[in-house]
Amino acid sequence: MRLRTLKQLAVLPLVSALLVACGSDDDDDDTTPVAQPDPVQLQISLTNLTAGQPQSPAAVIVHRAGYLAFNEGEAASVALEELAEGGAAQPLLDDATENSHVVKTYAGPAAVGPGGNRTFTMTLDGITSTEGLYLTGLTMLVNTNDAFTGVNNVSLGNLAVGDSLRWNGPVWDAGTELNTEAAGTIPGPADGGEGTNTERNDHNNVVVFHSGVITTAEGLTTSVLDQSHRFDQPAVAIRVTRVQ
Amino acid sequence: MIKQFTIAAAMAAAAAGAHASELQITLTNATQGVYFTPVFAAAHNDTVSIFQTGSAASDALEAMAEGGDISGLVTAATNASANVSDGGNPGAPGASNGPVGPGASVTFNIDSEDSNGYLSLAAMLLPTNDGFVGLSNWKIPTEAGTYHINLNAYDAGTEANDELAASIPNAPFVSSFGNPGGNGVVTSGGTGVTATGDENGVVHIHRGNLGDLDNSAGASDINSSLHRWLNPVARLTVVVN
Numbered sequence: 028m029r030l031r032t033l034k035q036l037a038v039l040p041l042v043s044a045l046l047v048a049c050g051s052d053d054d055d056d057d058t059t060p061v062a063q064p065d066p067v068q069l070q071i072s073l074t075n076l077t078a079g080q081p082q083s084p085a086a087v088i089v090h091r092a093g094y095l096a097f098n099e100g101e102a103a104s105v106a107l108e109e110l111a112e113g114g115a116a117q118p119l120l121d122d123a124t125e126n127s128h129v130v131k132t133y134a135g136p137a138a139v140g141p142g143g144n145r146t147f148t149m150t151l152d153g154i155t156s157t158e159g160l161y162l163t164g165l166t167m168l169v170n171t172n173d174a175f176t177g178v179n180n181v182s183l184g185n186l187a188v189g190d191s192l193r194w195n196g197p198v199w200d201a202g203t204e205l206n207t208e209a210a211g212t213i214p215g216p217a218d219g220g221e222g223t224n225t226e227r228n229d230h231n232n233v234v235v236f237h238s239g240v241i242t243t244a245e246g247l248t249t250s251v252l253d254q255s256h257r258f259d260q261p262a263v264a265i266r267v268t269r270v271q
Numbered sequence: 272m273i274k275q276f277t278i279a280a281a282m283a284a285a286a287a288g289a290h291a292s293e294l295q296i297t298l299t300n301a302t303q304g305v306y307f308t309p310v311f312a313a314a315h316n317d318t319v320s321i322f323q324t325g326s327a328a329s330d331a332l333e334a335m336a337e338g339g340d341i342s343g344l345v346t347a348a349t350n351a352s353a354n355v356s357d358g359g360n361p362g363a364p365g366a367s368n369g370p371v372g373p374g375a376s377v378t379f380n381i382d383s384e385d386s387n388g389y390l391s392l393a394a395m396l397l398p399t400n401d402g403f404v405g406l407s408n409w410k411i412p413t414e415a416g417t418y419h420i421n422l423n424a425y426d427a428g429t430e431a432n433d434e435l436a437a438s439i440p441n442a443p444f445v446s447s448f449g450n451p452g453g454n455g456v457v458t459s460g461g462t463g464v465t466a467t468g469d470e471n472g473v474v475h476i477h478r479g480n481l482g483d484l485d486n487s488a489g490a491s492d493i494n495s496s497l498h499r500w501l502n503p504v505a506r507l508t509v510v511v512n
Contacts, residue, residue: 200303229303236301
């Protein structure tokens with residue numbers, strides 16, 4: 028029998044070492060028994076590769092097989108719609124937290140401007156190998172109706188300490204809002220308009236790759252976007268380094 | 272002009288026919304408003320290919336890219352002892368499925384032999400002059416599992432991208448597409464985006480449709496709010512059993 032590529036290995040439940048009260052040591056920071064391996068620590072960086080698309084505070088989720096934020100060709104969840112239309116990460120993170128396959132979530136503290144970078148560290152308590160772990164990290168291109176970028180369900184493989192992985196994120200269209208580019212429909216600084224609207228009025232109501240923005244520069248006279256807001260694939264670079 | 276080394280041009284002796292793997296393949300059209308015509312897909316050996324970037328298209332590839340006709344590719348593949356898609360009808364290799372609408376998916380099977388370790392796929396993009404979604408000589412993993420690939424849009428380099436209705440197959444499934452706000456169809460009256468002679472001559476990454484928002488004039492008969500894309504245009508899920 029051949030091995031499956033997508034190993035669905037359940038995490039080996041680490042025996043939670045019971046903390047033994049130790050009369051000779053009352054240092055509150057020293058709560059880990061000496062024999063316990065250090066938990067995996069990942070340093071994750073997101074770099075905004077666009078010219079004029081600030082990216083909303085990111086929703087970053089480390090998980091195992093069995094969690095999927097979205098799939099091309101399928102309708103977006105309400106939580107993904109809120110991220111893609113309004114830049115709100117929390118609904119997606121709340122949904123993830125309720126999923127038993129999710130290991131850890133991180134909420135980006137702020138938007139990242141064009142050319143900007145956000146680097147942070149996640150500690151995966153009780154986990155000592157990245158084998159079987161996947162990363163999903165999503166952020167809205169805020170000067171659009173419902174475009175978002177990032178990585179979707181990419182494998183972390185078996186990283187040794189010091190190893191890095193890098194991905195270039197495509198741009199998806201959530202399929203939840205028509206790309207009118209019209210005043211009042213875009214939450215970013217190009218417009219300052221509405222974020223999430225629960226109406227679903229796009230052509231197909233499924234997630235697809237984004238076709239880009241037209242802007243006034245190419246004849247969409249009702250667009251609030253100009254040539255500076257155009258983008259191409261990829262829109263974000265994501266690097267993961269195992270630091271512990 | 273030197274034609275690329277095509278399936279039709281190359282023959283490999285049929286191998287013993289040892290059964291290698293059953294592939295279940297799902298193609299998802301991940302564009303907002305572009306159709307895929309019926310899908311060609313086959314597992315074949317490493318001496319043949321359906322296209323190579325930087326090389327001129329074969330006649331069979333041209334027929335697929337300009338008119339959505341995959342019969343030439345199927346014939347060439349069969350002649351090269353390839354294992355062709357069953358179009359979702361198990362036991363009927365040589366069938367095809369599609370068209371595939373924006374956001375839609377099709378699933379088909381390929382029962383591949385040991386000697387055919389490479390996967391290729393092509394389907395025309397509508398509306399375009401000679402654009403197609405393509406995969407060429409992807410090495411089929413020997414380890415069972417589920418694999419995901421993003422596919423790009425290519426330009427066959429055989430026809431200038433004038434984006435005029437008269438140059439683009441007028442498939443009923445395109446003109447009947449949703450037509451939101453009257454923008455869903457290829458219109459007419461355009462003056463042409465490029466001139467004859469600008470076809471480039473070799474298979475390359477498609478620059479995308481330009482389009483415009485004028486349904487009765489302008490340079491293009493293609494709609495810029497609906498018929499554009501950025502690569503990739505498709506997601507392929509390959510289950511190797």
